[in-house]
Amino acid sequence: MLKTILSIYLGVIATMSFADSSYPIIAGKPHTDSKKPFVEVYAHRGARSFSPENTMPAYKTGLAVGTNWVDMDIGVTKDGIILIDHDIWLNPDILRKDGKFWANSKQEFYKSLESAPGGIDKNIQPYLVKNLTLTQLQKYDAGKLNPASPYAKYFSEQYPVDGTRMPTLQEVADYVNKVTDNQVDFQIEIKNDPEHPNWTVSPKEFAIKVNQFLVKNNLVERAEIQSFDWVPLYELHKLNPKVKLAFLVGGDDIERMHSSDPKQAGLWSGGKLLKDYGNSLPKMIKALGGSCYEPQDTALTKEDLDEAHKLGLKVVVWTWPENSGSVFDPILVDKLIKWGVDGIITDDPAQLNSMLAARGLPVPKNYPSY
Template structure:
């Protein structure tokens, strides 16, 4: 073989290896756009998901509920949220609206979720959010179709089942919910690009039975919203029959639940917990991290990803830390 040919092959091989390593590194840090990009566009809407994709994320994080006619729709709240919902007459709801489970998709489509009520806590929390009037609550299928249409062939979907063990929650029955979601993921051919997360681990355990190959993400929260409920007689109803007091740590609890990823409230996380979870082969992806100082600290701790309302801020921090950035979808 002539020397120039050997050099060409070597150079090509090195280039290919570099690309492979770069791709592996990029995949190693999971930048997730929370509810699309809630800090920039109306939450859980097609404009928010497009904004996240145009900004550049590895994963779209989204919430789902179910209508009375069995359609999976993308919404954080089990009832229409008056801070972000206007009726057909264009005025914001006076109070919490009907439960999603009490409305058909056609009924739900009559509401506008394209801007926040100006005097609401939501509006004050997200002053950079750009309204998009006329925006409707999308179906899960709509979100899958958007990513396909925009050519986002590698983006992943982290889908949260908005379920609650409270008897008056008005959320879908866990097994029916998990079954419907598994069917939707399979129909879209996204089994290798989807994870399912929940605070209500009953849905995760049902999903394990219905479709064990779909990776599951255990969400946890301690504080005002406490899903672990340490010391509670009989354990927390959020944990699907497990009791945190039976385990040495939360990562051990998550491992027993069969999740591959632990997503805690970032305020509940410590570096030793990150290290312990990763020693148990759990990925650690905290929520919802919006301030750059917090992002930088968590990256330094070695977390596997971040869920954030501001993927643009996270990209700036990632770049400063030398992490490869997910490619934005081209206009």
């Protein structure tokens, strides 16, 4: 059924005539100077509504459906390779070893490690991406969701591809550039956790690795680098001020940043406090070198959107299905389009593209892979 739906969608897209197929996609730049409205499409983790997240099948699907940006999460392996993977430790919701899921869910597995003798810091070490080589990591199969996990219920249409491995950032960049002739850009999220700083490489090492990759691949002008922990972004800005930085915040992050406890308020911002910037996230992000304000879709206010645009910040929103209860909320998306957001990070680029087309807005070119 999914293949049939995608085939119909791609056929429609292929025959559509766009009034303006050359709308300017510029990293880190808002649309405030554009004469016509448009919304940039970011295919989240490749397009995980349809294919296994952060894998080659997902990036092929995202490009086939049509996207302006491919989105990915990264870690650094024991042998210093940038791996595409959302979790800083092996996640049994999406990974199998020798054909088997080793736990019913990520949450259950974490609790078992936490309660075992020695506690979480000791017991999680064999599962950290940081402590495993690329060869060891690619022994895991990332091609199918664990049906017992709560995570799986959000992606009932995801098409499994057995034998899928976690790719490197270089592999995905090479593929995307080749297939699109360098016409689709890259949103790269650094995955670390300031509550567990030793579970990944340091923010400085992340920044060095990312900058080396961007420069080597001539992607400085075609990438936006995200992080919920803002410290790697500060480090990257020191190395290369030309890199466009995207500051991620969820609704829970915003609540925490208003805490009266400065340790909590500054936990994910490297000690920087929202109150020192007039309690304005756009002003804070602008002052800290950001190009993009990237709040959770349910947390964005029209006032913050307008203020961000006045400051020259690009505003791109994202969805947290486990928090909001759904992968795609068309009512919320309609409101955000009307408000004038610059981009939407979505697990379902096909539905977003359909909504844009229905409103006479440009839809990104698709690149089928047959």
